[in-house]
Amino acid sequence: MKLQAVCEKTAEGWDVEIPELDHLKTSAKRLDKVEAHIRELAKDHPLGGGGDCELVIQVIAKMPGVICDVEAAQAKMREATRLQEEASAEIRDVVARMREEGLTMRDIAVVLGVTPQRVAQLAACETAC
Numbered sequence: 001m002k003l004q005a006v007c008e009k010t011a012e013g014w015d016v017e018i019p020e021l022d023h024l025k026t027s028a029k030r031l032d033k034v035e036a037h038i039r040e041l042a043k044d045h046p047l048g049g050g051g052d053c054e055l056v057i058q059v060i061a062k063m064p065g066v067i068c069d070v071e072a073a074q075a076k077m078r079e080a081t082r083l084q085e086e087a088s089a090e091i092r093d094v095v096a097r098m099r100e101e102g103l104t105m106r107d108i109a110v111v112l113g114v115t116p117q118r119v120a121q122l123a124a125c126e127t128a129c
Helices: 031-044 064-100 105-112 116-128
Strands: 002-009 014-018 024-028 056-062
Touching (some): 002 031
Antiparallel strands (some): 014 024
16 A cells, blocks of 8 residues: 655644545654654554555655755756766777777876776776676
């Protein structure tokens, strides 16, 4: 059974509503305590499945301005990770091409502005990756 815990920030902590349990309302001091609290409430609630081991609780924090900013930042982090992976693949390819042209590890290090040890790692990754 899947339950959503819709949480809204208050001065004392969080007001929590569980729509799937007849819109049961409760509160918690901290968001990290919400899941365990709902599991206890679900045991005693007729719609809660009697402490069902398959209970999945999704905690949803209602903070419109902040949540939008978090989602935007997370999207940028995913894009940065994608670009980092793309750049790493390209630099490994460049190292491989320089090695094919006969450049030494030290020459490649100077061209790339990295240490010879880093070039060795990139060259090894190209053959192993």
